[in-house]
Amino acid sequence: MAVLDHRAELNRAGANATGFFGTARFLMRRYPLGAVGAVIVVLFVLTALFAPWLTAYDPTSTNPRASLARPTADHILGADFMGRDMWSRVAYGARISLAVGVGSTFLGCLIGVAVGLTSGYFGGWYDLLIQRLIDIMQALPLLVMALVMAASLGPSLQNTIIAIAIPLVPNVARVIRSNTLSLREMPYVEAARAVGMSELGIAVRHVLPNTLAPLIVLATAQLGAAILTEAALSFLGLGIPEPHPSWGRMLSESAAEYVRTAPWLVIFPGIAISLAVFGTNLLGDALRDYLDPRQRT
Amino acid sequence: MGAYLVRRFFLMLLTLFGMSVLIFVLLRVMPGNISDILFESAGLVNPAEKAKIEKELGLDQPLVVQYSTWISGLLRGDLGYAYVSEKPALDEILPRIPITAKLAVLALFFSIVLGVPLGVISAVKQDTPLDYALRVVSLSGLSLPSFWLALLILMGFVHFLGWIPIYTDKPATIWHELALLSIPAAAVGFRASALIMRLTRSSMLEVLRQDYIRTARAKGASAASVNYDHALRNAVLPVITIIGIEAAFLIGGLIVTETVFNIPGVARFLVEAIRWRDYPIVQNLVMFIAVVVVVVNFLVDMAYVVLDPRIKYED
Numbered sequence: 244m245a246v247l248d249h250r251a252e253l254n255r256a257g258a259n260a261t262g263f264f265g266t267a268r269f270l271m272r273r274y275p276l277g278a279v280g281a282v283i284v285v286l287f288v289l290t291a292l293f294a295p296w297l298t299a300y301d302p303t304s305t306n307p308r309a310s311l312a313r314p315t316a317d318h319i320l321g322a323d324f325m326g327r328d329m330w331s332r333v334a335y336g337a338r339i340s341l342a343v344g345v346g347s348t349f350l351g352c353l354i355g356v357a358v359g360l361t362s363g364y365f366g367g368w369y370d371l372l373i374q375r376l377i378d379i380m381q382a383l384p385l386l387v388m389a390l391v392m393a394a395s396l397g398p399s400l401q402n403t404i405i406a407i408a409i410p411l412v413p414n415v416a417r418v419i420r421s422n423t424l425s426l427r428e429m430p431y432v433e434a435a436r437a438v439g440m441s442e443l444g445i446a447v448r449h450v451l452p453n454t455l456a457p458l459i460v461l462a463t464a465q466l467g468a469a470i471l472t473e474a475a476l477s478f479l480g481l482g483i484p485e486p487h488p489s490w491g492r493m494l495s496e497s498a499a500e501y502v503r504t505a506p507w508l509v510i511f512p513g514i515a516i517s518l519a520v521f522g523t524n525l526l527g528d529a530l531r532d533y534l535d536p537r538q539r540t
Numbered sequence: 541m542g543a544y545l546v547r548r549f550f551l552m553l554l555t556l557f558g559m560s561v562l563i564f565v566l567l568r569v570m571p572g573n574i575s576d577i578l579f580e581s582a583g584l585v586n587p588a589e590k591a592k593i594e595k596e597l598g599l600d601q602p603l604v605v606q607y608s609t610w611i612s613g614l615l616r617g618d619l620g621y622a623y624v625s626e627k628p629a630l631d632e633i634l635p636r637i638p639i640t641a642k643l644a645v646l647a648l649f650f651s652i653v654l655g656v657p658l659g660v661i662s663a664v665k666q667d668t669p670l671d672y673a674l675r676v677v678s679l680s681g682l683s684l685p686s687f688w689l690a691l692l693i694l695m696g697f698v699h700f701l702g703w704i705p706i707y708t709d710k711p712a713t714i715w716h717e718l719a720l721l722s723i724p725a726a727a728v729g730f731r732a733s734a735l736i737m738r739l740t741r742s743s744m745l746e747v748l749r750q751d752y753i754r755t756a757r758a759k760g761a762s763a764a765s766v767n768y769d770h771a772l773r774n775a776v777l778p779v780i781t782i783i784g785i786e787a788a789f790l791i792g793g794l795i796v797t798e799t800v801f802n803i804p805g806v807a808r809f810l811v812e813a814i815r816w817r818d819y820p821i822v823q824n825l826v827m828f829i830a831v832v833v834v835v836v837n838f839l840v841d842m843a844y845v846v847l848d849p850r851i852k853y854e855d
Contacts, residue, residue, distance in 0.1 A: 276676070378551070379558035382830040386792035387810070391826060394814045395566045467683065474685050475796050479811050494688060502694045502704075509695060513688035521683035528679070 270533075277529020283522025291337040300328035302335040303486045314507050321507040323493070329507065332488035333515050339489045340519060343404055344470040350408035351469075352462050355415025360454070362416070363423030364446045370420075377413040385410045389472050390481060398484040407472050411465050418461055422454045456534040463527030467520045474516045490516045548841070552834050559830045560614075563823050564607050610823065620820040624813075629820040633806060633828070640798070640805035643725050644790050646718070650729025651736055651786065656779065658733075659740025663775075664767055666745060674737070681734030687796035690727045694800070707803045724801045728793035732786055739782055743775040750774075777848055784837035791829055 271278040290297065300318075306326035314321040320329035362373040380388070392406035426432065427450065435445045476482030477491030485492070493512040501508045594600050601609075613620055619629035662674040697704055707720050747753065748771055756770045791807065798808035806825065813821035 276672070375551075375554065375558065378555045379562060382555055382559050382834050383826065384788035384792045384829070384833065386795060387826065387829055390795070390811070390814060391563065391566050391822070471683075471685055475687065475792070478685070478687050478796060479799065481811075481814065491685070494691065502691060503698050506695055506699075509688075509691050513685065513691065516688065517680070517684050520685075521680055524679050524683055 274529040274532065276525050277532075280522045280525025280527075280529060283518055284526050287337055287519045287522060288341065290334050291341040294331075294334040294338060298328070298331040298334050300331045302327060302331040302488045313505075320511045321505065323505075323508055327488075329511055332493060333490070333511055336488045336490045336493065336512065336515060337519070339400070339483055339487055340470055340473060340516070342400065343407065343473040343483070344466050344519075344523075346404040347407035347411065347469045347473075348462055348466045350404060351411030351465060352415050352458065354408070355412045356419050356451075356454070356458065358412065359416035359419030360423055360446055360451060363420035364427055364442070364450060373416070373420075377416055380410065380413045383410075385468065385472060386475055389476060390479070393476050393481045398481060400483060400487065403473060403476060403482045406476070407469050410472075411469065414465065415458075415461055418457055419454050422457055423450055426450045426453050460527065460531040460534055463523060463530055467523040467527065470516065470520050470523070545842075548838060552838055555834055556827070556830060560611060560823075560827060561607070563826050563830075564603075564610065567817075567819055567823055568603055568606075610820075614824070614827070619824045622813075622821050623818045624816050624821075629824055632821060633809070633825060636804060636806040636809050639721075639803060640794060640807050642717075643721055643728070643794055643798070643803070643805060644787075646721055646725035647729040647732060647790055647793070648783075648786065650722075650726055651732035651790075654729065655733035655736025656740050656776070659737040659779075660744055660767065660772055660775075662737065662741045663744030663748065675741075678734040678737045681731050681737075684731065685796070686728055686731050686793040687800050689730065690724060690797050690800040693723060693727055705801075707801060721803075724797045724803060728790060728797050731793055732789050735782065735786065735789060736779060740775065740779050743778045744771060747771045747775040777844070780843060780847065781840060784833070784840045787836045788833050791833070 304327065306322070308326065314329075318328050318330065320333060322328055323332070358373055362370040383391075388410040389406050392409055393403060396402035396406055423446075429449075432445055432449055435449055436442075440448070473482055473489070474491030474494075477489040478495045480492075480495060483489035483492055490512040494509065591600070599606075610620065617630070619633070621627065622629045622632045625632060658674055658678070662671045662678075665671045694704055705720055705723050753766060753770055756766045761770070794805065794807040795811060797803075798805045799811060802808075806828075810822065810825045810829075812818075813825065
């Protein structure tokens with residue numbers, strides 16, 4: 244059973260789509276907001292990948308003469324207090340943001356799927372224990388949990404990823420668990436058991452692939468949350484350490500006092516965060532409509 | 541129902557107990573305690589003095605002893621002494637709570653007043669340009685980091701009015717205080733309203749498809765009567781459910797917003813305490829947040845039973 248059979252889905256939806264471009268054109272017409280989101284996300288990823296080719300300055304090299312330079316042809320987005328080029332920092336910041344966003348979403352989903360799948364499939368005391376653990380972890384807001392985790396692990400890129408991934412786990416585990424509970428009762432699971440397949444084999448081979456659609460939907464939604472949380476952590480000084488150009492960190496350096504004197508230091512990193520999250524949210528909404536129409540909002 | 545209540549209550553206690561263990565362990569594995577930080581910043585390296593400070597603060601005790609000291613104190617209402625100010629932790633935390641509570645209530649008010657009507661409009665005008673515009677607005681609300689929104693508001697004040705709203709400890713009147721607090725509350729509330737709006741919209745769409753709505757239309761009820769009397773009253777139920785989630789959302793928003801606006805509330809205090817490894821403050825504050833979230837969720841569950849007679853919890 245192919246879960247993500249795009250071609251069949253599209254033909255049912257009445258798309259007379261042939262080839263890659265035909266399909267793309269149909270999807271764009273059907274989900275205009277999602278297409279905008281996809282474009283933003285692609286731009287975001289490309290900026291992160293090709294940052295060294297897109298910028299003229301090193302994001303960490305300082306230049307006292309350019310301190311607080313206004314946006315000009317030389318420094319298109321201006322320069323910060325230490326004379327570091329803002330465009331370079333924003334472009335390289337995309338790397339950090341993407342790394343933390345994708346890294347923590349991936350890690351969180353990986354653990355969440357393992358936990359949710361096993362607790363939903365095997366049930367019993369193990370399930371009870373996991374559910375209580377999830378309750379406990381959900382008693383704290385994402386940011387508070389991430390704050391405590393980040394502080395306890397110490398500031399580094401790797402630790403920030405872990406600090407954001409762990410609070411994402413309960414959400415993923417809950418969705419996967421409830422999905423697994425209903426899948427467990429499916430006739431094909433019974434059939435697999437009848438032909439003598441091992442329980443673990445059934446869980447991985449038959450149940451897991453069928454949780455893929457809700458997982459993709461969930462992961463895109465979490466990606467936005469992860470990027471925002473990284474920004475907030477770094478803004479509070481507990482995320483990515485200096486001299487890495489993190490968008491949130493750039494705002495904390497510039498914050499309140501530069502609101503008066505150098506607004507470009509406040510505006511551009513904020514636009515970068517908002518655009519990246521906006522793009523993933525738009526894309527996530529469209530993906531949800533497409534892959535999981537029951538949840539349609 | 542009674543048995544369900546009791547079971548829910550004990551599960552809540554269990555959750556809070558687990559939370560306390562989790563918080564305690566997380567804080568103790570943090571690299572460096574306050575004595576390290578004090579010594580680093582002062583440049584002192586006398587091990588005897590450091591050991592003395594650790595002994596005074598009880599940091600040399602085994603973890604189990606430290607934990608039981610904390611919990612037994614907590615149950616007696618004794619939160620210990622803050623490391624940094626050396627005042628009782630309770631005296632440090634309590635005076636800061638009202639400010640944050642006022643902010644949170646104001647922000648919740650903004651988010652409902654903005655979110656519910658816009659969600660209804662968006663659902664009633666489904667797939668029109670207005671609906672698209674409102675959905676984009678609400679999605680962008682979810683995409684703006686709240687600290688940036690706060691900074692933008694500050695920038696607007698500087699640019700157009702030439703002054704920055706500064707929260708003082710002693711606002712002249714309650715109206716003055718409300719006016720000062722409503723600016724950061726709006727920044728947090730706008731973000732939270734996006735969540736409410738999305739849920740109101742999807743819940744309204746669901747209800748508008750029901751048979752009784754068609755019946756109401758068929759008997760000639762006006763559009764306004766159908767939308768507000770028949771649909772909204774049923775659609776608003778799921779919206780109440782997320783007030784619990786909303787509470788968690790608001791606390792996250794308040795942490796950064798209080799920092800930007802320099803409001804001496806409890807949320808900003810948490811960040812400061814974390815930076816200083818001020819365990820008594822951090823662990824009690826985080827517990828306090830957990831209690832708020834858990835209790836709000838409990839109350840929301842109960843309110844749901846009262847508001848929706850179809851729901852009956854099995855004993």
